[in-house]
Amino acid sequence: MNELNNAPQEPAMKSQAQLDLEEGLRFLKEEEIAQAANAFHNALHGFEEEKNDKGIANASDRLGDICTERGDFAQAMNHFQRAFAIAAAPGDELSMTYMKRKLARTHRSLKQYGEAMTIYADLLDAYRDFNNPGGAVQVFEEMAEMYLTMGDRAKAADAYRTAANIHQSFKHSRHAETLLQKAKAVDEGAI
Numbered sequence: 001m002n003e004l005n006n007a008p009q010e011p012a013m014k015s016q017a018q019l020d021l022e023e024g025l026r027f028l029k030e031e032e033i034a035q036a037a038n039a040f041h042n043a044l045h046g047f048e049e050e051k052n053d054k055g056i057a058n059a060s061d062r063l064g065d066i067c068t069e070r071g072d073f074a075q076a077m078n079h080f081q082r083a084f085a086i087a088a089a090p091g092d093e094l095s096m097t098y099m100k101r102k103l104a105r106t107h108r109s110l111k112q113y114g115e116a117m118t119i120y121a122d123l124l125d126a127y128r129d130f131n132n133p134g135g136a137v138q139v140f141e142e143m144a145e146m147y148l149t150m151g152d153r154a155k156a157a158d159a160y161r162t163a164a165n166i167h168q169s170f171k172h173s174r175h176a177e178t179l180l181q182k183a184k185a186v187d188e189g190a191i
Contacts (some may be wrong), residue, residue, distance in 0.1 A: 002166070005133040015046065015050060015052075016046050017042075017043045017044075017045075017046025017047045017048075017049075017052065017055055018043070018055065019049055020039050020040070020042040020043035020046055021039070021040065021047075021055065021058060021059055021062075022037075022038040023039040024036045024037075024043060024059075024062060024066050025062070026040030027029045027039055028060075028062070028066075031056060031071075033069060036062075036066060037063065037066045039046060040059050040062045040063045040066065041059075041063065043055065043058075043059040044056060044059035044060060044063065047059055053086045053089070054086070056082070056083075056086060057082070057083040057087060058083075059085040060068075060079040060080070060082045060083040061079065061080065061083040061099070061102075063079045064076040064077075064079030064080040064085070064102065064106075065102075068102075068105075068106065068109070068150075069146075073106050073109040073110050074110065076102075076106050077103070077106045077107075077110065080099060080103050080106055081103065081143065083099050084096060084099040084100070084103060085128045087099055093130075095125065096126075097123065097126045097127075097130070097135075100119050100122060100123050101123065103118050103119055104116045104119040104120055104123065104142070105142070107119065108142075108146050108149070113146060113149075113150055116146060117143070117146075120139050120142065120143050122137055123135070123136075124140075125138055127139065128131045133166050133169075133170065136163075136166060137163045137166050137167065137175075140158070140159045140162050140163035140166070141158070141160070141163055141179075142156075143156075143159045143180070144156045144157075144159035144163070144186075145161045147159060148186065148191065153189070154186070156191075157183040157184075157186040157187050158183075160179045160180070160183035161179070161180065161183045162188065163179045164176040164177075164179035164180045164183065167179065
């Protein structure tokens with residue numbers, strides 16, 4: 001009996017859906033976008049048949065990336081929202097934060113600035129809770145870009161200055177100076 005428990009076990013066989021997902025990742029790496037999309041689509045259907053939520057989320061996320069690449073932001077939003085809902089069900093905070101970044105960017109692309117801003121505020125809270133100042137800096141920079149798109153130069157400059165202050169607090173003077181220069185350029189109308 002003890003010998004059975006200690007015997008080497010064969011690796012579990014991968015499902016066709018997992019193989020399709022891996023194939024899609026390979027095609028994506030090779031920049032074969034159409035083939036990647038097809039493989040991810042097949043993976044999604046396979047994971048749905050298996051009732052594999054993690055697989056559905058992964059395939060949906062990748063399909064959302066491809067839709068974003070193609071400029072089909074409405075379809076990307078559908079895929080990202082599906083992946084987010086799966087991450088939210090068990091309260092997977094890290095996966096939810098990852099998906100929120102994609103949702104915010106997609107809302108920006110759809111010119112849904114209010115929705116994007118709400119998500120950015122949630123992200124700033126999450127990055128504070130995770131003690132992730134680098135994530136917060138990225139959010140402030142994205143917010144600055146969005147404010148510029150919206151024509152709100154004062155808020156854009158403030159977002160750059162806030163990101164610079166975070167860098168300064170960690171003695172990242174070169175990064176802080178770059179962001180302060182961006183804020184100055186926004187104030188002066190050069191950006």
